[in-house]
Amino acid sequence: MNRFKKVEDKKWLVLGVVxxxxxxxxxxxRMFSTNKIIVEETTTITTNSTLRENIEKNVMSTDEMYVDIKGAxxxxxxxxxxxxxxVLNVVELAGGFLSDADDKQVNLSERVSDQMVIYIPKEGEALDDIPMLQSNGKDKQDSSKSDLINLNTATIDELKTLNGIGEKKAESIIKYxxxxxxxxxxxxxxxxxxIGEKxxxxxKSLIIV
Known part of the structure; x- marks a missing residue:
């Protein structure tokens, strides 16, 4: 009987361990499956976020600008x-100045705009005597445009020549x-x-873009 009882006890012990x-x-x-789902969801969220950022970057990059640089x-x-x-950055893109370039006649700090034409004169060449095209495709020496202030390229001093535009408003335009x-x-x-409607x-008759 004792031997039988010991066998039964071992049997239940083995079943308990199993x-x-x-x-x-x-x-x-279950823990592995749960962690796998969490990792997959996190990966999906990260992938979707990266994809959205890439799409936004591609959309922003479609607004391309080109300039034409000529001369020395x-x-x-x-x-x-x-x-x-x-302008200086565009000169660098074009490989730099030629040895006979007269860069003193050019505003190298001017901010570029789409379809802008940049002409670098040679020494002894008068920039005012060289026909150039503006971004709107008309002759730069067109008298109907020469006196207008370009909001995209004007300096603070040039903006201050406009009626009603003082130092503070000129700075606001540049900042904008x-x-x-x-x-x-x-x-x-x-x-x-x-700057309001008035x-x-x-x-409006004195400015261009």
């Missing part, structure tokens, strides 16, 4: 630019241009702090 092992394996499997540079031609670039990008139409001037009406 049950514990099975339960442990089941719990581990190593590689004159048409170059793709960004709105925060200056740097933070928001180039003016697309003259009506955008009304978006600048301190001021715009008095200026």
């Amino acid at each position: 049950s514990i092992i099975l339960v442990s394996v089941f719990v581990l499997i 540079v190593i590689n004159p031609g048409i170059y793709q630019v960004t709105g925060n670039m200056r 241009r740097e933070e928001k990008g180039l003016f697309k139409k003259i009506e955008d001037l009304k978006n600048v702090d301190g 001021t715009f009406e008095s200026l």
Whole structure:
């Protein structure tokens, strides 16, 4: 009887151990499955976020700008630019100045705009005597345009020549241009702090973009 009882006890002990092992394996499997789902969801969220950022970058990059640089540079031609670039940056894209270039006649700090034509004269060459095309495709010496202030390229001093535009408003225009990008139409001037409808009406015949 004692021997039989010991066998029964061992039997139940083995069953108990096996049950514990099975339960442990089941719990581990559930934990692994749960963690896998969490990882997959996190990966999906990250992938979707990256995809959305790439799409937004591609949409923003479609607004391309090009300028045409001519004259005394190593590689004159048409170059793709960004709105925060200056004339000097375009000269660098074109390989730099030729040895006989007269860069003193050119405003190298001028911010570039789409379809802009940049001409670098040679020494002894008068820039005013060279016909150039503006971004609107008309002769730069067109008298109907020469006296207008370009909101996208004007300096603070040039802006201050406009009626009703003092130091503070001129600085606001420059700040708007740097933070928001180039003016697309003259009506955008009304978006600048301190410039309302009345001021715009008095200026609209004096400005261009």
